[in-house]
Every structure is written in structure tokens, then in C-alpha cells.
Amino acid sequence: MANDFSFRSLNPAQRQAVAVLDGPVMILAGAGTGKTRTVTCRIAHMLEKKIPAPEILAVTFTNKAASEMRDRIAGMVTKKAAADMTVCTFHSLCVRLLRGGIDKLGYKKNFSICSHSDQVGLMKQLLVRKGGSDEKVKPDTVLGAISKAKNMGLDPAAIEDDYFAHLAVAYQNELRAQNTVDFDDLLVFAEKVLREHADVRDVFRERYQRVTVDEFQDTNSLQMRLLQQLVGKPYHVCVVGDDDQSIYGWRGAEVANILEFERFFPHPKVIRLEENYRSTHAVLHTANSLIRHNRGRHEKVLRSTRLGGDLVRIVAMPGDDEEAEFIAEEILAGKSAVGRQWEDFAVLFRTNGQSRKLELAMRERKIPYRMVGAQSFYDRREVRDVLAYAQLLVSPEADVPLLRILNAPNRGIGQSTAVLATEWSREHHESVWQALCDPNFTHSIGSKTRHSVEAFIALIAGAKNRIDLKRDNPADVLHALIHEAAYLPWIERGCKTDSERQQRAEGIQSVIDSLRAHTMKGKKLQAFLDDSALASDREDEDLESKQGATLITLHASKGLEFPIVFLVGLEEGYLPHSRSIADGTKDEERRLLYVGITRAQDNLTLTYCAKRIKWGQETGCQPSSFIAELDDTYLDHTSYDDILGAEPSADELSHFFGNLKGMLDDT
DNA sequence: GACTAACGTTTTTTT
DNA sequence: AACGTTAGTC
Numbered sequence: 001m002a003n004d005f006s007f008r009s010l011n012p013a014q015r016q017a018v019a020v021l022d023g024p025v026m027i028l029a030g031a032g033t034g035k036t037r038t039v040t041c042r043i044a045h046m047l048e049k050k051i052p053a054p055e056i057l058a059v060t061f062t063n064k065a066a067s068e069m070r071d072r073i074a075g076m077v078t079k080k081a082a083a084d085m086t087v088c089t090f091h092s093l094c095v096r097l098l099r100g101g102i103d104k105l106g107y108k109k110n111f112s113i114c115s116h117s118d119q120v121g122l123m124k125q126l127l128v129r130k131g132g133s134d135e136k137v138k139p140d141t142v143l144g145a146i147s148k149a150k151n152m153g154l155d156p157a158a159i160e161d162d163y164f165a166h167l168a169v170a171y172q173n174e175l176r177a178q179n180t181v182d183f184d185d186l187l188v189f190a191e192k193v194l195r196e197h198a199d200v201r202d203v204f205r206e207r208y209q210r211v212t213v214d215e216f217q218d219t220n221s222l223q224m225r226l227l228q229q230l231v232g233k234p235y236h237v238c239v240v241g242d243d244d245q246s247i248y249g250w251r252g253a254e255v256a257n258i259l260e261f262e263r264f265f266p267h268p269k270v271i272r273l274e275e276n277y278r279s280t281h282a283v284l285h286t287a288n289s290l291i292r293h294n295r296g297r298h299e300k301v302l303r304s305t306r307l308g309g310d311l312v313r314i315v316a317m318p319g320d321d322e323e324a325e326f327i328a329e330e331i332l333a334g335k336s337a338v339g340r341q342w343e344d345f346a347v348l349f350r351t352n353g354q355s356r357k358l359e360l361a362m363r364e365r366k367i368p369y370r371m372v373g374a375q376s377f378y379d380r381r382e383v384r385d386v387l388a389y390a391q392l393l394v395s396p397e398a399d400v401p402l403l404r405i406l407n408a409p410n411r412g413i414g415q416s417t418a419v420l421a422t423e424w425s426r427e428h429h430e431s432v433w434q435a436l437c438d439p440n441f442t443h444s445i446g447s448k449t450r451h452s453v454e455a456f457i458a459l460i461a462g463a464k465n466r467i468d469l470k471r472d473n474p475a476d477v478l479h480a481l482i483h484e485a486a487y488l489p490w491i492e493r494g495c496k497t498d499s500e501r502q503q504r505a506e507g508i509q510s511v512i513d514s515l516r517a518h519t520m521k522g523k524k525l526q527a528f529l530d531d532s533a534l535a536s537d538r539e540d541e542d543l544e545s546k547q548g549a550t551l552i553t554l555h556a557s558k559g560l561e562f563p564i565v566f567l568v569g570l571e572e573g574y575l576p577h578s579r580s581i582a583d584g585t586k587d588e589e590r591r592l593l594y595v596g597i598t599r600a601q602d603n604l605t606l607t608y609c610a611k612r613i614k615w616g617q618e619t620g621c622q623p624s625s626f627i628a629e630l631d632d633t634y635l636d637h638t639s640y641d642d643i644l645g646a647e648p649s650a651d652e653l654s655h656f657f658g659n660l661k662g663m664l665d666d667t
Numbered sequence: 668g669a670c671t672a673a674c675g676t677t678t679t680t681t682t
Numbered sequence: 683a684a685c686g687t688t689a690g691t692c
Binding site: 061063090091116184187247251352354407412414416534553554555556580592615 | 668669678679681
Binding site: 356615616 | 683684
């Protein structure tokens with residue numbers, strides 16, 4: 001059997017996890033314990049036991065995790081089996097479910113999904129319209145409250161603050177009127193459909209008999225309820241996670257789900273993977289000594305399979321400039337002296353803002369680097385605009401994308417017209433598109449604007465017609481539409497630099513290319529829009545495709561590993577972050593640091609500064625209280641001055657050798 | 668309706 | 683320090 005090899009290479013705990021296929025199973029997989037390998041072997045084992053591939057479902061949180069798991073499985077089983085099973089995110093699973101059954105909740109099946117920026121745009125409008133209280137309420141605050149309510153299983157109308165509740169109701173009505181759902185709705189509605197409609201539930205339970213949930217520590221209570229609907233007796237469900245790596249509590253993740261798994265699925269088989277293959281003993285010991293300070297966790301002590309190792313350095317820095325320069329120099333020196341690749345180095349930080357100085361230091365020394373995250377592709381203006389055009393080709397009645405590009409590029413339909421059209425559409429309970437099409441409306445506006453509106457209608461309708469006829473490739477239609485709208489010249493005009501111009505053009509082109517790739521695979525335009533809506537930022541195979549040292553936030557680093565890791569800014573207020581000190585979630589910050597430390601394979605350096613520039617102002621810093629929690633056995637406390645004092649500069653070195661040579665010559 | 672200038676706010680993490 | 687928003691002007 002093909003799997004014999006992988007089976008034998010597993011350790012006893014892993015082997016047990018792979019062997020037990022029936023009933024609830026919880027795999028507590030510490031950092032670097034071969035989690036993904038174990039899960040993929042387990043799924044391969046299912047196939048070996050003649051479980052039909054279509055019955056297998058594996059749910060992840062990110063698209064990246066899903067595609068990684070898909071790839072790993074594909075390497076172990078037949079092509080057909082890999083294609084027949086379902087490996088996807090919670091959200092895309094829900095989209096699939098709702099495309100079939102959302103009509104039961106009074107939405108049309110061609111609903112669209114609004115992104116975060118769409119949500120903000122809508123909420124801004126509502127705040128202006130409802131402008132009840134005169135204090136400035138930020139859209140994100142209201143949206144956050146709504147999201148929290150939805151994830152806790154409450155009706156947004158039940159939010160305590162009356163004004164917020166009022167906005168929440170208006171928001172939800174608006175989305176419904178536009179046949180649009182937000183990210184949270186996907187889960188809320190899917191759970192609702194399953195709970196209230198036994199027929200749908202039975203179909204799903206019949207279809208997916210074997211459910212695996214990855215990164216289970218990141219599930220929130222809504223996802224837990226969804227899972228309960230999805231999995232029926234005899235509960236062939238396997239969850240994999242590590243409570244010590246739960247770092248998404250701020251968006252509702254409940255460590256409780258992993259701590260109380262058996263409350264939901266009785267008598268689970270609990271398997272602990274504690275053998276770490278990634279890090280040296282020194283790194284692991286330090287990590288263990290930190291996480292021990294957290295209460296109420298599944299006791300777990302990672303054992304290292306790699307003895308010894310370099311000491312973990314804790315370096316005191318005078319300021320953030322020196323910190324960045326020190327690290328850049330170390331990378332430079334490490335690369336040439338120890339013969340490492342750029343890709344072997346990673347610098348981890350708490351907030352994106354901390355990357356600026358590091359980037360600068362890298363650039364000065366011509367060290368190639370890759371920044372993970374930061375400006376996300378799908379938040380780029382031109383990308384969102386082009387996607388809005390694409391969305392109109394499916395349903396011009398979607399107000400949000402319509403309003404987005406109504407005057408992008410400028411075509412003489414400005415804000416005032418947009419407001420009039422929106423108001424008219426509201427009065428007549430129609431979409432903005434219908435308002436623009438309605439002669440009764442267009443006669444109420446000036447003739448110049450009217451002609452602009454008519455031209456716009458013709459532009460969109462013409463392109464949509466080509467789509468509906470199904471004769472042309474949607475990518476070609478979209479390309480032609482963008483060209484006809486003269487979108488590129490308009491966006492280019494707003495650019496300051498050549499490289500910006502180039503970036504915009506590439507953004508537009510890559511949306512079209514990506515649509516083409518989708519339609520090549522036989523997917524519909526709607527499916528492309530779904531994928532784009534759910535595709536989040538840091539998932540464009542960034543890491544593999546780009547070369548260089550890695551600059552990355554602690555959150556984004558989870559699941560990755562690097563031979564040499566620098567973890568910067570171990571200062572009170574940054575790590576732990578001041579906000580989490582206020583929120584009383586210091587435990588989570590400790591886990592965040594734990595995640596950071598356990599990314600390191602061979603060598604780890606922690607740094608903290610005495611001062612740092614914040615908002616253009618110099619501020620003093622205190623060392624993180626976490627430093628005192630680390631066990632000293634494998635620590636090397638040192639400072640910037642110590643290291644620079646001990647290591648002579650290149651000048652001093654050549655001088656020294658010059659003298660030496662002189663002495664030798666003399667003799 | 669478009670452009671510019673001043674102002675205020677931001678910096679935790681993201682499906 | 684840098685970005686986005688808003689108000690004021692053409």
C-alpha cells in the first residue's frame with residue numbers, strides 16, 4: 001500500500017490519531033508536532049478503509065490552509081479521490097449551502113457577498129441618514145457590535161445601545177433589500193437553514209459523514225453551533241487544534257470550544273501530539289516556560305527531538321533605529337558567515353506599523369525581503385472597482401457596487417445625483433439601478449446629467465447582455481467594459497509615480513486574468529465573485545513566490561517556521577499590547593509570544609527598546625513583563641552595546657589583520 | 668462637480 | 683509621519 005511508508009514514519013501518538021476513525025476525536029497538536037501530516041494521513045487512511053471520498057469534509061479557516069491541505073492530500077491519494085472530497089473554509093462551505101437553500105430565508109439564490117469596505121460604505125450612509133446622536137460614531141464601532149451580536153447568536157436588534165440597535169436593524173434591512181449578505185450572515189444563515197430545515201440538514205449530514213476541523217482553537221460559538229448542525233450521530237468528527245495557539249479571541253474565537261469539546265460531542269478520544277520536530281531544545285524550553293504561566297489550559301509539555309542548540313538571546317536596544325539596524329546587520333552577517341539563504345530569516349512584530357523601520361534598514365543594505373500582509377490585494381482600489389463592475393454584470397441591482405463605480409471614472413454623475421437616485425429608489429422600494437432606468441426619475445434631473453446616466457445604463461446593459469448570451473468569455477467582456485469605460489486612463493491620472501501607475505494597471509489586469517483562469521476551469525462568474533469576496537489578503541501564495549527574508553506580524557506567522565527568527569519590540573504596551581492589558585486579555589498576548597517563539601527552528605533573538613518613535617513622537621519603553629517569566633536556563637541576556645563592543649567592526653578587523661600581517665612579515 | 672488645502676486620526680490582529 | 687476625510691473654492 002502506498003500509505004505504508006507514511007504510516008511507518010509516524011510516531012505512536014500520531015499513529016493513534018490516524019488509526020481512530022470513528023466517533024469524536026480531538027487531536028491536541030502542539031506547535032511543530034506534525035499536525036498537518038497527521039491529519040492528511042488520517043484522511044488518506046479513511047480512503048484506505050473504503051470510506052467514499054465524497055463523504056469526506058475538511059474545514060479550515062483560511063483559503064491558504066485549505067489549499068495547502070488539498071495539496072498535501074493530493075500527494076497521497078488518487079487524483080479522483082482528491083477531487084471528490086471537500087476541503088474548504090467555513091465561509092465557502094456556507095456559500096455553497098446558501099446558494100442552494102437561502103431562498104428558505106427569503107433571499108434570492110443569486111445573493112451577493114459584501115466585503116468589509118462595502119459594509120463600511122453602507123454604514124457610513126446609514127450614519128448620515130440616521131444621524132441621531134451628534135457624537136461621532138465610527139462605522140467600525142457599530143459594525144463591530146453587530147458582528148459580535150451575530151456571532152454570539154443574538155439578534156442585532158437586541159444590542160443594548162438603542163442607537164446601535166436602530167442602526168443594526170436599518171443595516172440588516174438594507175442588506176436584505178439589496179439581496180446581499182455580509183461575512184457573518186454567511187454563517188448565521190447557514191446555521192439557521194440547517195437548524196430549521198430538517199430536510200436540508202439530512203441531505204448535508206448524509207453527504208458529509210466524516211468531518212475534520214482544522215485550527216479548532218480559532219472557532220467561535222457560531223461556528224461551533226454550525227458544526228453541531230453539520231455533524232449527526234455517531235459523530236464521526238475530528239477536531240485538531242492547540243489551545244496554546246489561540247490568538248483570535250478578539251474576533252470571537254472561544255478557547256472554550258476546545259476546552260469543553262466533550263460537552264458537545266460526548267466521550268471523545270483525546271490524543272496529544274507533544275513531540276516537537278521543529279525547534280531546538282533551548283527554544284522549546286523557553287517557550288514552555290512562558291506558556292506555563294497561563295491558567296486553564298490543556299496541560300501539555302512539548303518534548304524536543306533536537307537536543308541542545310544556541311542560547312536564546314534577549315537583546316536590550318537603545319531605540320527602534322538601532323533595533324532595525326542591528327537585525328539587518330545580523331542577517332547580512334549570518335547570510336555570509338553561516339551560509340544561509342535569505343529565506344531562512346524572519347523578523348516578527350506585533351503591529352504592522354513596526355515594520356517600517358525594518359524595511360528601511362533592509363533596503364539600505366540591499367537585503368531582499370518579503371512583507372506578508374500590509375496592503376491587501378483585495379482592498380486595493382482598482383481591484384475593488386473592477387470587481388464592482390464584474391458584480392454589475394451579474395446583477396446591476398446590487399446597489400453597493402453600482403454606487404461605487406457610478407462615477408468612477410468621472411462621467412458627470414456626481415454625489416448629488418447619487419443621493420437623489422438612492423432616495424428615489426428607497427421611496428419606490430426598488431434598486432438604484434431601476435431608479436436610473438426609470439424615465440420618471442431621469443426626467444427629474446438635469447438634461448446633461450440625464451444623458452450621462454443614459455450612457456452609463458447603455459454601457460452596463462450592453463456588457464451584461466453579452467454575458468447573458470453566454471457567447472463570450474466573461475473575462476473578455478469585463479476587459480472590454482473596463483476599456484470602454486476608460487477606467488484605466490482615469491485611475492492613471494490620479495497616480496503620482498510611474499510605479500504606482502504600473503501597479504494599478506497590473507491590479508486591473510490580474511483581476512481579469514484571474515477571472516479568465518476561473519472560467520477556464522468551467523466556473524461561473526458568480527463563483528468567481530464568491531471566491532474573490534472570500535479570498536482574504538495574505539493568501540496570494542505570497543510566501544513561496546517571493547524571495548527574501550520575511551517580515552511578518554505575529555498573527556500572520558502562525559503555522560510557519562524559520563531557521564532564524566528575530567522577535568522585536570518585547571515592550572510593555574506592545575507585547576502585551578496596551579489594548580489587551582485594558583481588555584484583560586493578557587493570556588492571549590502570552591500565547592501570541594508563544595506562537596512567535598515556537599516559529600524558530602535553530603536560532604532565536606528577542607529584542608526590546610528603551611525608546612521608540614510613536615506617531616512621530618519619541619516615547620520611552622519598559623521591557624515586557626513576559627521577559628521575566630522566561631526561564632533563564634537557555635537565555636543569554638545581552639545588549640546592543642555589549643554586542644557591538646565585543647564584535648569589532650570590519651574596519652577594526654582589517655586594521656587588526658593588517659597589523660598581524662605586518663608582524664608576520666617582520667619575522 | 669472637481670480640485671486643493673487643512674485637519675484629524677491612526678496603529679492589533681482578519682474570514 | 684502618513685493617510686484619509688472634510689470643507690472651502692473655482
